[in-house]
Amino acid sequence: MFLQVTVMQTIRFSFALVLLGALSVSPAASEDWPQWRGPTRDGVWHETGIISNFDSDEIPLKWRVPVGSGYSAPTVADGLVFLTDRISEPVQIERVLCFSEETGETVWEYTYECEYKIGYTAGPRAAVTVIDGKAYALGAMGHFHCFDAKTGKVLWQHDLNTEYDIQMPIWGIAGSPLVVEGIVVVQLGGKTATIAGFDIETGKERWTALRERACYASPLLIEQAGKQVVVVWTGDSVAGLAPLSGEVYWQHLWPPSRMPIGVATPVKSGNQLFLTSFYDGCMLIDLDPDKLAIRKRWQKTGEDEIHTEGIHSIISTPIILGSHVYGVDSYGELRCLDLKDGSRVWEDQTATPRARWSTIHFVKNGKNVWMFNERGELIISQLSPQGLTEISRAKLIDPTADQLRRRNGVCWSHPAYANKHVFARSDKYLVCASLAVKK
Numbered sequence: 001m002f003l004q005v006t007v008m009q010t011i012r013f014s015f016a017l018v019l020l021g022a023l024s025v026s027p028a029a030s031e032d033w034p035q036w037r038g039p040t041r042d043g044v045w046h047e048t049g050i051i052s053n054f055d056s057d058e059i060p061l062k063w064r065v066p067v068g069s070g071y072s073a074p075t076v077a078d079g080l081v082f083l084t085d086r087i088s089e090p091v092q093i094e095r096v097l098c099f100s101e102e103t104g105e106t107v108w109e110y111t112y113e114c115e116y117k118i119g120y121t122a123g124p125r126a127a128v129t130v131i132d133g134k135a136y137a138l139g140a141m142g143h144f145h146c147f148d149a150k151t152g153k154v155l156w157q158h159d160l161n162t163e164y165d166i167q168m169p170i171w172g173i174a175g176s177p178l179v180v181e182g183i184v185v186v187q188l189g190g191k192t193a194t195i196a197g198f199d200i201e202t203g204k205e206r207w208t209a210l211r212e213r214a215c216y217a218s219p220l221l222i223e224q225a226g227k228q229v230v231v232v233w234t235g236d237s238v239a240g241l242a243p244l245s246g247e248v249y250w251q252h253l254w255p256p257s258r259m260p261i262g263v264a265t266p267v268k269s270g271n272q273l274f275l276t277s278f279y280d281g282c283m284l285i286d287l288d289p290d291k292l293a294i295r296k297r298w299q300k301t302g303e304d305e306i307h308t309e310g311i312h313s314i315i316s317t318p319i320i321l322g323s324h325v326y327g328v329d330s331y332g333e334l335r336c337l338d339l340k341d342g343s344r345v346w347e348d349q350t351a352t353p354r355a356r357w358s359t360i361h362f363v364k365n366g367k368n369v370w371m372f373n374e375r376g377e378l379i380i381s382q383l384s385p386q387g388l389t390e391i392s393r394a395k396l397i398d399p400t401a402d403q404l405r406r407r408n409g410v411c412w413s414h415p416a417y418a419n420k421h422v423f424a425r426s427d428k429y430l431v432c433a434s435l436a437v438k439k
Helices: 015-023 160-164
Strands: 063-066 075-077 080-087 093-100 106-113 129-131 134-138 143-148 154-159 178-180 183-187 195-199 205-209 220-224 227-233 237-241 248-253 267-269 272-277 281-287 294-300 319-321 324-328 334-338 344-348 360-365 368-373 377-384 387-395 416-418 421-425 429-434
Touching: 075 129, 075 416, 080 134, 080 429, 093 134, 093 143, 106 143, 129 178, 143 160, 154 160, 178 220, 178 227, 183 227, 248 294, 267 319, 319 360, 319 377, 324 360, 344 387
Parallel strands: none
Antiparallel strands: 063 429, 075 080, 080 093, 093 106, 129 134, 134 143, 143 154, 178 183, 183 195, 195 205, 220 227, 227 237, 237 248, 267 272, 272 281, 281 294, 319 324, 324 334, 334 344, 360 368, 368 377, 377 387, 416 421, 421 429
């Protein structure tokens, strides 16, 4: 545990707001978005009764609230919306924020001093994970807090940078905490451990694993050979760990050609795992269904970041539909690859502008794929080996310049889809809009 120095804390309680948000959602039809990329981290949105096209070029907002800058995605649970941000003046601070899902009013906030010594200083990267009434927030410099989700009371905390002597990645700590079987797993990149598991009740370290450089990808829980496996993509390998002990079940070394840059979450489909990196291209791994073992099926690496054949994604996590994978290449090219051999089926440049690191976040809902591009637009689409079919497009939020000034700003944070609404953030605002079919 760490002694917090010069901490400014403000916790504001509003149980009426919490109750109002909780009662406004119909349990029979609702689905929260309590962690990175949804309930099971697979980018699938299961709700029905969702619109199939937009009425205008701009989506009307239910509410909008001011926030500070940051990359972290909003999460939604039990009538509350969670977000982290950064304020740089008069002192550098990170904040963990909790809002009413119904009204956007602040329920509680927690603030602590945090001096950034990393690149791209817009703000925290990791989404808050909210499971069983606890909220787990991981800051860009390694401040790790567990809160009572309703009240903001700190249950336990760590300064991971101090405790584990983190070999700080150039863009800071980014992977969202993963909770499984009473353990919360984080990628921290310490000199003595890359991955650590902490007891959710006490915050005490339960295990550590690997001694490698860190990267930015969030851990993923999968099932393989009848067992739960935590997949972690570090700066040097992809590995499958035992959730309760950190035992390494399997590992494939994938050292980067230039620098650890893996951001996209590994994507599982059937007994295969797909990974993509900006400089080193993409790789498909076969997961043995009968034992805890893997085999690399293929890898596609381009000549350089411009001359590529596969998917060299920087931020966005691809989506697998059937026997094909769809993702954004290094300069915003939306591509379809055949999973059989990684061959390119098609490329399209209409979903997001051509630019280095241009980004789309994909979420599947029924037959449609919702795409949120870096211009703040929501696109309802269908993806198939025949190509992209754009059904409808509208502006949700304006891009802001804290993250990338030289092209008039971007929207790089993944939205949340919960209870027939979308929640998205910029460096100035958190917004909420209804996506429900009008009755």
